Amino acid sequence: MTKEEFTAKWNHMLQLQRKLDERIIQGNGLTYENILDAEGYRYALLDELGELNHELKKNWCWW
Missing domain, CATH: 1.20.5 (Single alpha-helices involved in coiled-coils or other helix-helix interfaces)
Known part of the structure; x- marks a missing residue:
């Protein structure tokens, strides 16, 4: 690509x-302000990062 x-x-x-x-x-x-100011937005972002980490784990996790 x-x-x-x-x-x-x-x-x-x-x-x-x-x-x-x-x-x-x-x-x-x-509104976008509601979402960006919400504590839930931070949790959602952490959850998405966790999903990404899990998806990529096969590329770095040797155990």
Whole structure:
């Protein structure tokens, strides 16, 4: 995969994520300020990082 192909895929993923975020925010009557200030946002971010760590574990975990 070339750098340009990777960049295009990455940007496409970010656009899809933005659309999903907007649908979730509007569907729940929230604003971006509500989400960014919420303690739950920090927990959600930690949870996502944990999922990423678990997914990548096979690449670094030797035991």
